Amino acid sequence: MHPARQDHPARLGLAARLRAAGSVFAEDEADLLLDAGDGDAVRLRSLVQRRLGGEPLEYVLGWAAFDGHRIRVTPGVFVPRARTGVVVAQAAALLHRYDRVVDLCCGAGAIAVALLERVGALDLVASDVDPDAVDVAAENIGDRGIVVAGDLFAALPARFRGTVDVIAVNAPYVPTDAVATMPTEARDHEHRVALDGGPDGLDLHRRIAAGAGEWLRPGGSLVIEVSELQADASAAAFAAHDFATRIERDDAVDGTCVVASLPA
Structure with a gap:
């Protein structure tokens, strides 16, 4: 925020309107909207x-903050959350430059962008079933x-079969019945396919556990986000397919993931 703007009537008035509409971080949002308006009153009003x-x-601005980056997002596409930083941290710790990586269920490609920044050049493929997500990830x-x-x-290149070092995943894990209880900004605006994980939230986890071994190299690992309450069940799904598993928690971002590794 520009220092001269702190007590500017336009900022104070906008923050008051946002707060009245339910914004918890009204002043921060006001600053971001004023920056996005860039002095154009008509654009700012819109x-x-x-x-x-x-x-x-994030849809209004056209971007979401994630791991120090501005990730472009478009309406309907899953908005990256800070908690997915636990997946980035765990995956990055397993990687070296030029390793082969898959960002599975990639959404806007936030994990891929963060890994490229942290690790350097990678042989990377990102995949998603949502064509809008694929467009913005590209x-x-x-x-x-x-x-x-x-x-x-299904769409991974054949050369990746049995050769991937790390698969990083943020697959949907919200139980179907719980989608209705999510914040309105998620349930009413993000595509359902990016949220709904089936009756217990782990349908995709089980499918990924069943298929990942075909793509990872011996000793390769998969890192997948999950809720703290579901972590044991997710880990068990991977253990059933001969993965060694551990659960990692990062309280700083309120994130939990399962790290599942094949024998070397």
Whole structure:
């Protein structure tokens, strides 16, 4: 925020309107909207009306903050959450430059972007079943990787079979009945396919556990986000397919993941 803006009537007034509409971080949102308006009163009015109408801030701005990056997002595409940083941290610790990586259920490609920044050049493929997500992930990743559309592993290139060092995953894990209890910004705006994990939330986890061994190299690992309450059940799904598993928790981002590794 520009220091001269702190007590500016326009900022204070906008923050008050946002707070009245339910924003918890009204001042921060006001600053972001004013920056996005860039001095254009008509553009600012449009952005503010969209936000006051309940559209997620990330869609209004066109980007989401994740692991120090601005990740482009478009309406309907899953918005990266800070808690997925636990997947990035665990995957990055297993990787070296030029390793072969899959960002599975990639959404906007946030995990891929963060891993490329942390590790360096990678032989990377990102995949998602949602064509809107594939489009925006391709923008975010650019020429640093390949983005494909398909159901889980279906669209991965044949050269990746049995050779992948790390698969990083943020698959849907919200139980079907719990989707209705999610914040309105998620349940009313993000595509259902990015949220609904089936009756117990772990349908995709079980499918991924069944198929990942075909793609990982011996000793390769998969890192998958999950809720703390589901972590034991997710780990058991991978253990049933001969993975050695451990559960990692990062309280700083309120994130939990399962790390599942094949024997070397």
